[in-house]
Amino acid sequence: MSTTEGPTLIPDDAAAQEIxxxxxxxxxxxxxxxxxxxxxxALPRQTQWLILIVVVVIAYLLPILNPPLITTEPGNNWQIxxxxxxxYALIAVGLNVVVGYAGLLDLxxxxxxxxGSYTAAMFTSPDSPYVHIPYLWxxxxxxxVAMFFGVVLGVPTLxxxxxxxxxxxxxFGEIVRILATIIPAMKGQVGFQNVGHxxxxxxxxxxxxxxxxxxxxxxxxxxxxIVVLLAAGNLERSRVGxxxxxxxxxxDAAEIMGVPTFKYKVWAFAIGASVGGLSGALFAGQVGFxxxxxxxxxxxxxxxxxxxxxxxxxxxxxxxxxSLVAYIPLRFTAIAEFKYLIFGVALVIIMIFRPGGLLPxxxxxxxxxRLAYNKIKGALGGTPASGKLAVEPGKGAGNE
Amino acid sequence: MISEVxxxxxxxxxxxxxxxxxTFDVNSFTQNFWSSTxxxxxxxxxxxxxxxxxxxxxxxxxLINFAHSEVFITGCYGVFFTLSAxxxxxxxxxxxxxxxxxxxxxxxxxAIIASALMAVIVERVAYKPLRTRKxxxxxxLITAIxxxxxxxxxxxxxxxxxxxAALTMFRPLAIFDVFGTIVDSQQVVIVIAAIxxxxxxxxxxxxxxxxxxIRAVAQDPDTATLMGxxxxxxxxxxxxxxxxxxxxxxxxxxxxxxxxxxxxxxxILGVKAFAAAVLGGIGNVRGALLGGLLIGLIGNYGQxxxxxxxxxxxxxxxxxxxxxxxxxxxILGSSLGxxxx
Numbered sequence: 069m070s071t072t073e074g075p076t077l078i079p080d081d082a083a084a085q086e087i088x089x090x091x092x093x094x095x096x097x098x099x100x101x102x103x104x105x106x107x108x109x110a111l112p113r114q115t116q117w118l119i120l121i122v123v124v125v126i127a128y129l130l131p132i133l134n135p136p137l138i139t140t141e142p143g144n145n146w147q148i149x150x151x152x153x154x155x156y157a158l159i160a161v162g163l164n165v166v167v168g169y170a171g172l173l174d175l176x177x178x179x180x181x182x183x184g185s186y187t188a189a190m191f192t193s194p195d196s197p198y199v200h201i202p203y204l205w206x207x208x209x210x211x212x213v214a215m216f217f218g219v220v221l222g223v224p225t226l227x228x229x230x231x232x233x234x235x236x237x238x239x240f241g242e243i244v245r246i247l248a249t250i251i252p253a254m255k256g257q258v259g260f261q262n263v264g265h266x267x268x269x270x271x272x273x274x275x276x277x278x279x280x281x282x283x284x285x286x287x288x289x290x291x292x293x294i295v296v297l298l299a300a301g302n303l304e305r306s307r308v309g310x311x312x313x314x315x316x317x318x319x320d321a322a323e324i325m326g327v328p329t330f331k332y333k334v335w336a337f338a339i340g341a342s343v344g345g346l347s348g349a350l351f352a353g354q355v356g357f358x359x360x361x362x363x364x365x366x367x368x369x370x371x372x373x374x375x376x377x378x379x380x381x382x383x384x385x386x387x388x389x390x391s392l393v394a395y396i397p398l399r400f401t402a403i404a405e406f407k408y409l410i411f412g413v414a415l416v417i418i419m420i421f422r423p424g425g426l427l428p429x430x431x432x433x434x435x436x437x438r439l440a441y442n443k444i445k446g447a448l449g450g451t452p453a454s455g456k457l458a459v460e461p462g463k464g465a466g467n468e
Numbered sequence: 469m470i471s472e473v474x475x476x477x478x479x480x481x482x483x484x485x486x487x488x489x490x491t492f493d494v495n496s497f498t499q500n501f502w503s504s505t506x507x508x509x510x511x512x513x514x515x516x517x518x519x520x521x522x523x524x525x526x527x528x529x530x531l532i533n534f535a536h537s538e539v540f541i542t543g544c545y546g547v548f549f550t551l552s553a554x555x556x557x558x559x560x561x562x563x564x565x566x567x568x569x570x571x572x573x574x575x576x577x578x579a580i581i582a583s584a585l586m587a588v589i590v591e592r593v594a595y596k597p598l599r600t601r602k603x604x605x606x607x608x609l610i611t612a613i614x615x616x617x618x619x620x621x622x623x624x625x626x627x628x629x630x631x632x633a634a635l636t637m638f639r640p641l642a643i644f645d646v647f648g649t650i651v652d653s654q655q656v657v658i659v660i661a662a663i664x665x666x667x668x669x670x671x672x673x674x675x676x677x678x679x680x681x682i683r684a685v686a687q688d689p690d691t692a693t694l695m696g697x698x699x700x701x702x703x704x705x706x707x708x709x710x711x712x713x714x715x716x717x718x719x720x721x722x723x724x725x726x727x728x729x730x731x732x733x734x735x736i737l738g739v740k741a742f743a744a745a746v747l748g749g750i751g752n753v754r755g756a757l758l759g760g761l762l763i764g765l766i767g768n769y770g771q772x773x774x775x776x777x778x779x780x781x782x783x784x785x786x787x788x789x790x791x792x793x794x795x796x797x798x799i800l801g802s803s804l805g806x807x808x809x
Contacts, residue, residue, distance in 0.1 A: 173609050224793045231532050232792060234609055235742055239785035242736065246778050316606075365735070369617055376610055409621035415614025419607045420597045 127290060131283040143401040147282030148354075153394040154289035155351045160374040160390030161296055161383055162343025167372065168381035168429065169309060170336035171316030172226070173234040176241025178368035180341040183217055183244065184210035184348020186254060189358035192264030195255070203264030207349050214345025215338045222337035226330060241368050248360040259359025263352045279356035289350050293387065296343060300383050303339075312336055316381075366408050373411040376418055379425030388426055497773045502649035504768045510655045510724060512764020513662035517717035518741035519748070519756040520669060521587070521710030527686040527751035528706045530605070531595070534612040537738020538619035539587045539711050541731070543718030545623070546582035548729045550575040551635050551722075558726075560639040568638050572719065580715030587711030588704055590615055596700075616735070623731040631733070634726035658720045663757070665716055669709065670753045682706055686751065736781060740767070743788040749798030758799060763787070 108116070126133075131147045140149040159181060166174045187210040190196045192203050201209075225236045248254045265277035266288065276284050303309050311332040314322035323329045352358045370393055378389020393411060397404035418425055497504075518540050525533040554571050555561070561568065594615045598608055640652035673679035681702045684692035693699050721728060721737075744763040748755025763784050770783030791798070 167606075171604075171606055173606060175613065224789060228792055228796050231530075231605065231609060232746065232796075234532060234613075235739065235746070236785075236789060236792070238739055239743070239781075239788065242739070243782050243785055246782055250776065250778050250782075366617075369613055372610065372613065380606075406621065406625060408617055409625060412614050412617030412619075412621055416594055416611050416618060419603065419611040419614065420594070420601070423603065423607055 124294070128287060131286055138399075140395070140398045144398045145282060147286060148280075149282070149395070149398045151282035151285040151289065151354050152351075152398070153391040154286050154293060155347050155354065156371075156374060156394035157387040157390035158289060158293050158296065158347040158350065159344060159371050160378060160386040160393075161293065161300060162340050162347060163371050164375050164378075164381065164383055164386035165300060165303075165312075165343065166336050166340035167375050168379075168383075168386065169304065169312040169316065170333055171312075172333060172336060173231070173372075174237045174337070174340065175234050175365070175368055175372065176237035176239070176244075177340070177344055177371050178363050178365070179237075179241040179244040180214040180218060180344030181348040181351070181367075181371075182248065182363035183214045184345030184350075185352040185358045185362075186248065186348075187213045187345065188349035188352040189260035189263045190253075192353075193260035193358075194262055195260045200264075202267065203353055204266055206264070207346060210345040210349035211342040212345075214348070215342040218338045218341025219334060222334045222341075226333045226337060238365065238368075241363075241365055245360060245363050245365075248363065255359065257359050257361065259357060261357050263356050263358060265353050265356075277353070279354065282354070285350070285354040289354075292346070292350070296346075297383055297387070304383070308332060308335060313381075369415075370408070370411055373415050376415055377411075377425055379427040379429055380423075381429030382425070382427045385425055385427035385429070392426075492773055493775045494773070496775070497769070500772050502647045504772045505765065506646075506649065506651055506655050508765035508768030509761055510658050510764070511768065512744075512761035513659045514717050514720050514724065514760075515737070515741045515744045515763050516666060516757045516760025517662050517713045517720070518738060519745040519760045520666065520713045520753065522738075522742045523745040523748075523751055523753065523756045524682070524706050524710050526745070528682060528703060529595070529608075531608050532612060532742065533590075533707075533710075534609075534738070535590045535594070535615040535619060536587070536710060536714065537734035537741075538616050538623075539583050539590065540714040540718055540721075540738060541623065541729075541734030542586040542619075543579035543583035543711075543715035544722055544729045544733065545627075545632075546579040546715065547575045547719050547722045548632050548635065550578040551637070552633075556635045556637065558634050558636060560636045572637060576716060576719045579718045580712050583715035583718060584708045584711035586619075587707040587714070590619075591704060591707040616738075620731055620735065627731060629731065631727050631730035635722065636726055637723050654723060658724060661716070662720065665713060666753070666757045669713065672709075673753055678702070678705055740781065740784050743784055746798055747788060747791050749800040752798065752800050755798055755800035762799075 111119075131150050134141070134146050139146045159177070162180075163174065163177050166172050166177070188203065188206040190198055191201050191206050191209065194200075221237070221240055225233050228236075249256045265275065265279075266284075268276040270276055277288075278284075304312075311322070311327045311329075314325065314327050315329050315332060319329055371390075374389040374393040375386055376389070377392060378387070379385030393407075396410070397407040403410065422428075518536070521536045521539065522533060525531060525536065551571065554574070556571070563571070594611050595608065598611060638653070640654040642650045643653050643656055644651055673682055681692070681697045682705070684695065684697050685699055685702045689699055692702075740763055741760065744759035745756050746759070747762055748757070748759025766787050767780040767784045771777050771780045774783070795801070
C-alpha cells in the first residue's frame with residue numbers, strides 16, 4: 069500500500085455532488101411503478117400496518133370473493149388456481165433468497181421442489197411401500213431433505229467461480245428428473261396417487277383438504293408464505309442479509325471486508341433449497357399426485373422468470389412474480405401453450421430495459437450509505453468531511 | 469439419529485431391498501468396449517465442436533452463452549430443410565458418391581450460414597444492449613437463459629413438439645476392423661472432419677490477426693481497445709466462429725442421430741458440451757477437443773456399464789462436478805488469453 073495509490077480525496081461539495089449523480093445513474097432503472105417504494109417508506113408505521121392488514125385480509129378473502137375479470141373461470145377453477153399461484157409465490161420467495169439476495173443463479177431449483185414433492189408422496193401415498201407418516205410431518209421433513217441436498221450440492225460447487233454454479237445446478241435439476249425415471253422406487257411416470265393432506269373434517273364428515281377444493285390449500289399456503297416472508301424479512305435485515313447483499317454486489321470486495329462469503333453462500337443455497345422443498349410438499353399435497361413429468365428444466369427456468377419478473381431481491385416482488393407466472397397461463401388459456409415462449413422473451417426484455425422487474429428492490433446498502441453520509445454532512449454543518457473516501461460505486465477491488 | 473432410523477426401516481421391511489436400480493453390467497461393458505469407444509469418440513467430436521462455441525464466447529465475454537445450444541439446433545434445422553428439399557428420406561438415397569458429397573456440402577453450407585447468422589443475431593439483439601448498459605454478470609446469465617428459451621419455444625410454436633422425420637444421408641460402410649469391432653464410414657467422417665475443423669480453429673486463433681485480436685480481448689478488453697483492437701468487431705467475429713462450428717456440428721449430429729431434430733434437442737447437448745468445455749479448461753481451444761472427446765467416451769461407457777441410455781447425462785454431470793472439485797480450471801487449464809502466440 070503506497071501513499072500515492074491511496075484513495076482519492078474529495079476537495080469540495082461539487083465533487084461529492086458529482087459522485088452522488090454518478091451513483092444515481094448507476095442505480096438500476098425504476099420499475100413500472102416508480103417511487104412506490106419511496107412513498108411506502110415515507111408512510112408512518114401505523115399506516116403501513118393498517119394497509120398491510122387490509123391487503124392480507126383481501127388476500128385471504130380472494131377465493132370467496134372470486135372477483136370478476138380477475139377470476140380464471142370458466143377456464144380454470146379459481147380456488148385451485150389460487151392454490152397453485154400461492155405455491156408458485158412460495159417458490160419464488162425461496163428462489164429469491166438464492167438469486168435475489170445472494171446473487172447465485174440456481175437453474176436447477178426445480179430439483180429441490182421435486183425432492184419436496186417426492187418426500188411428501190413417498191411418506192404418505194398408499195402407492196408407496198415405505199413408512200407412512202402424517203402429511204404435516206412431511207413438511208419439515210421435505211425441508212430437511214431439500215436442505216441436505218442443497219448443502220451436498222452447494223459445498224463443492226459454491227467454492228467455484230460463480231457462473232459455474234448455473235451449469236452445475238442445471239445438471240443437478242436434470243439428474244433428479246432422470247433418477248426419478250430410472251429408480252424403480254420413485255415410480256417414474258406411474259407416480260404416486262392420493263398423496264396425503266392435513267387432517268380435519270368438516271361438519272358433514274368430509275375431509276377439509278380435498279384435491280378438488282383449492283380454498284383450504286390456498287389459505288394454508290398463504291399462511292406459510294406470510295411466515296416465510298416475515299422470516300425472510302428478518303434475515304434480510306440481519307447480519308446474514310447484509311452479507312448476502314455484499315456478496316451479490318461484489319464477492320471479492322466482501323471477502324476482503326471480512327465476510328465469510330463461502331459460508332453465507334452455502335446458507336443462502338440451503339435456505340432457498342429448504343423453501344423449495346416445502347413448496348414441493350405443498351404442491352404434492354394439493355395436486356394429490358406426483359410423477360416425473362412436472363420437474364423439467366423448463367419449469368426451473370419459469371421459476372427464475374418469476375423472481376426476475378417480480379423484481380430480483382424484493383420478497384414482495386417475488387410473491388407478485390410467482391403469482392403472475394402461475395396466473396397468466398391459467399387466466400389467458402389461449403396463450404397458455406406459449407407460456408415458456410412468453411416468459412423467455414420476458415426475461416430478455418426485463419434484463420435489457422427494466423432490470424429491476426415489476427417491484428425493484430431498494431438498493432439497501434447504497435441507501436444506508438447515503439443516509440450515513442448525510443448525517444455526517446449535517447453534523448459538520450453542511451460541509452462534507454474533507455478527506456472522505458471516494459469509493460467508486462460498482463467498482464470492486466478484485467474486478468477482473 | 470439417522471443411523472438408528474435407517475436400520476429400523478430396513479429391518480421392518482419398509483424399504484424393499486430387492487429392487488436394485490443400479491447394476492454394473494461389467495460383462496456387457498467388456499464385450500462392447502471397442503464399439504462404445506468408437507461411438508463415444510463420434511459423439512465426443514460433436515460435443516467438442518459445440519464446446520468450442522461456448523469456450524470462445526466464455527473466453528472473450530466471461531459469459532455462459534446458454535443460447536449457443538439454440539444456435540446449434542438452428543443449424544440442425546438448416547440441414548433438415550436442405551436435405552428435405554433435396555429429397556432425402558428415411559432410407560439412404562441411391563445416389564452416386566459425388567452427388568451425396570455435393571448434397572452434404574450444400575447442407576453444411578446452409579447449416580453454417582443459419583447457425584452463424586443466429587449467433588450474431590443473438591449477440592446483437594440480446595448481449596450488446598446489456599454491454600452498453602454495463603449490466604451486472606447475473607443479468608447476462610439470465611438474459612442468456614431467456615434467449616435460449618425464447619428461441620426454443622419459437623421453434624416449438626413453429627414446428628410442434630415432436631421431432632422432425634428422420635433423414636438418412638448415406639448408408640454407413642464398414643471401413644476397417646479394430647479388435648473385432650467394425651468402424652464405419654460415418655464415424656470416420658465425423659471424427660476426422662471434426663478434428664480438422666478444430667485444428668483449423670486452433671491455428672486461426674493462434675496465427676491470424678483476428679485470432680490475435682480475440683486473444684487480446686480475452687486477456688484484457690480495455691487494454692486491447694487502447695491498442696487499437698476493435699472490441700465489438702472481435703466479439704461479433706467470436707460469436708460467428710462459434711456459430712460456424714455449431715453449424716458443422718449440426719450436420720454431423722443429424723448424420724449420427726437422424727431423428728434428433730427437435731425444438732429442445734440442442735439444450736441438453738449444449739449443457740453437456742459446456743461441461744466438456746469446462747472439463748478441458750474453459751477458454752482453451754485444445755481443452756474443448758479433449759473435454760468433448762472425454763465427455764463422449766465417459767457418457768457412452770456409463771451407458772453401457774449401467775445399461776440404460778438415461779445414464780449418459782447423469783454420468784457426464786457427475787464427472788463434471790468431480791473434475792471441478794479436483795481441478796476447477798479444467799484438465800488443460802489455461803485460458804484463451806494466456807495461450808501462447
